Amino acid sequence: MNQIKIQNLSKDYFEVKALKKININITEGSLFGILGPNGAGKTTLLRTLATLISPDEGTIKINDIDVVKEPRKIRELIGYVAQEIALDKILTGRELLDFQADLYHIDQSNKLERIELLINQLDMQNWIDRKCGTYSGGMKRRIDLAAGLLHLPKVLILDEPTVGLDIESRNIIWGLLNDLKKDGMTIILSSHYLDEIDKLADTVVIINDGKIIDQGNPTQLKNKFGGDRIILKVREFSDSHESEKVKKILEKIDGISQIVINASQGYSLNFIADRDKDLITKLKVELAYSKFKIFSLSQSQPSLDDVYLQATGKTLQDAELYMTGKRDLKKESKQSMR
Amino acid sequence: MKIQQYNLLFLYQETAALTKRLFIQLKRRPSTFFAGILQPIIWLFLFGALFANAPKDFLPGVDSYGNFLGAGLIVFTAFSGALNSGLPLMFDREFGFLNRLLVAPLASRLSIVLSSFFYITILSFVQSLAIMFISFLLGYGFPNIYGLGVVFATLILLVLFVTSISLCLAFVLPGHIELIALIFVVNLPLLFASTALAPISFMPSWLGWLASFNPLTFAIEPIRIAYSSNFNLDLIALNAPYGDLTCRNCISLLFLLTILSLVIIRPLLNKKLT
Numbered sequence A: 001m002n003q004i005k006i007q008n009l010s011k012d013y014f015e016v017k018a019l020k021k022i023n024i025n026i027t028e029g030s031l032f033g034i035l036g037p038n039g040a041g042k043t044t045l046l047r048t049l050a051t052l053i054s055p056d057e058g059t060i061k062i063n064d065i066d067v068v069k070e071p072r073k074i075r076e077l078i079g080y081v082a083q084e085i086a087l088d089k090i091l092t093g094r095e096l097l098d099f100q101a102d103l104y105h106i107d108q109s110n111k112l113e114r115i116e117l118l119i120n121q122l123d124m125q126n127w128i129d130r131k132c133g134t135y136s137g138g139m140k141r142r143i144d145l146a147a148g149l150l151h152l153p154k155v156l157i158l159d160e161p162t163v164g165l166d167i168e169s170r171n172i173i174w175g176l177l178n179d180l181k182k183d184g185m186t187i188i189l190s191s192h193y194l195d196e197i198d199k200l201a202d203t204v205v206i207i208n209d210g211k212i213i214d215q216g217n218p219t220q221l222k223n224k225f226g227g228d229r230i231i232l233k234v235r236e237f238s239d240s241h242e243s244e245k246v247k248k249i250l251e252k253i254d255g256i257s258q259i260v261i262n263a264s265q266g267y268s269l270n271f272i273a274d275r276d277k278d279l280i281t282k283l284k285v286e287l288a289y290s291k292f293k294i295f296s297l298s299q300s301q302p303s304l305d306d307v308y309l310q311a312t313g314k315t316l317q318d319a320e321l322y323m324t325g326k327r328d329l330k331k332e333s334k335q336s337m338r
Numbered sequence B: 001m002k003i004q005q006y007n008l009l010f011l012y013q014e015t016a017a018l019t020k021r022l023f024i025q026l027k028r029r030p031s032t033f034f035a036g037i038l039q040p041i042i043w044l045f046l047f048g049a050l051f052a053n054a055p056k057d058f059l060p061g062v063d064s065y066g067n068f069l070g071a072g073l074i075v076f077t078a079f080s081g082a083l084n085s086g087l088p089l090m091f092d093r094e095f096g097f098l099n100r101l102l103v104a105p106l107a108s109r110l111s112i113v114l115s116s117f118f119y120i121t122i123l124s125f126v127q128s129l130a131i132m133f134i135s136f137l138l139g140y141g142f143p144n145i146y147g148l149g150v151v152f153a154t155l156i157l158l159v160l161f162v163t164s165i166s167l168c169l170a171f172v173l174p175g176h177i178e179l180i181a182l183i184f185v186v187n188l189p190l191l192f193a194s195t196a197l198a199p200i201s202f203m204p205s206w207l208g209w210l211a212s213f214n215p216l217t218f219a220i221e222p223i224r225i226a227y228s229s230n231f232n233l234d235l236i237a238l239n240a241p242y243g244d245l246t247c248r249n250c251i252s253l254l255f256l257l258t259i260l261s262l263v264i265i266r267p268l269l270n271k272k273l274t
């Protein structure tokens, strides 16, 4: 059953169009991944879901409750763990959880039990009574996640929960998410890590520049390519002219499809090759005939990145690197200050 | 911000939690609290010494300058505390902690305002009592029970008035630097343009007019009167250029100002907190 229905959702920050007519349905009890590079609009989408910002256009309903019209009911249903972790440095982890429990009106008898359980689940016993100001990034993430889970939300919203985490913290969080899913909680998780989404998500939506590129089950999305991902370089650093020529040659070969020139990686050629034919040999012959050498050629299973590459001409990683330096996060956080 | 009956328990729970957090912060960072007591006491010594020889006839109803000054310092302490009450909220906005409150299903976001108000009120009561006690030790007397009631009632009104303005500013101004700058600019001039340090009869007429419209004056004068042994609400508290005000008049004016400020800021808080 579709528990969350997002229809025609748009949001602008002045001249920046952060979300452009997004449509998403999320099934109850599933883990829904939102994959996209920095600046794609993931945080904006999740903040809208969490009632923190109101959309310019479109509607969001959770359990048939409208997010804009009845925000308080929505807040009872959801747990939101923001991308920027904001803890009170001076409180201990336990005091923070206690505080949070009161904000969610958990009654005294359940409160201690819930807090104790989460401390165990997230393995926080050793440092829960230290002040939050002394925590490492991984500890902060775990306590913040615990805070979001205290009231057993029906829908858990996580904005890039494992960015920059140590392996231990990441594994603990992944483990907990799997357990929560088994208990029937709907989880929405944004990430720019392919492997995270690939490993955890039942359904994924790939977004770029405020628009949906594709959505579906990760395996289905990858299988759409029906072949192997090949990355070919005729020289270490080629140029657009040369790679266009090579592209022409490739286009003529039967069984090669979806050719993309990746300018940010030395004009390498990325394409999908059918598995059943002996295409590589054929390819080598054709290139040699046109006097091209092969500098490198790698063959791999298609990943979600190929879906992204296919639509944008860039890999997720390149897009991420490109945007990271460009955003003025200070200015943005000032502007989104409530 | 309509509060439904069944939500009252929730409102209590969340307000208590928010207030408790402020007190934990205070306990672990008590320096501003003690500075808030120390500063007026230093002033009491310094100003008391500075004006020890001021002609007593100019000071209405008291027998020494230290005696005169006490009320002004109590009010100033409460005022400064209340004026600063927006700062924690501003930091919560800047660090994103406020989002934690905004995504929570609070029964009413009024609890954010209420908790600040409780916190500052209790704080200024404790600080005022400390100042009153020390000035008592210095031989400046102590109000009787009735007078004490007036002191605290006046402080509550002042704190409510100033806290609501400060919380509002914490939402309107872009950041803590601007808020601190504003507090800095407003704080001392308002003190000097009130009857905290000198009676109106001391002042040039323009300053006298200013002081007699200053809300601090409306708080200071009843407290000053509260110290007198024959205290009653109908004693003349202020010889304003526009006429004499009784203690009751001053408190009523303060009450009106408080109501007015609450009415004015309500729509703004509503907007910022929904």
Ligand SMILES: Nc1ncnc2c1ncn2[C@@H]1O[C@H](COP(=O)(O)OP(=O)(O)O)[C@@H](O)[C@H]1O
Residues within 6 Å of the ligand: A013, A016, A017, A018, A036, A037, A038, A039, A040, A041, A042, A043, A044, A045, A327, A331, A332, A333, A335, A336
């Ligand atoms: N408060 C803001 N003011 C102006 N622009 C913003 C603000 N927040 C986000 N943006 C812009 O909106 C776009 C989407 O941002 P965001 O939702 O944070 O993406 P993501 O979480 O995927 O990195 C970006 O181009 C970003 O620069």
Ligand SMILES: [Mg+2]
Residues within 6 Å of the ligand: A039, A042, A043, A044, A083, A159, A160
């Ligand atoms: Mg983001």
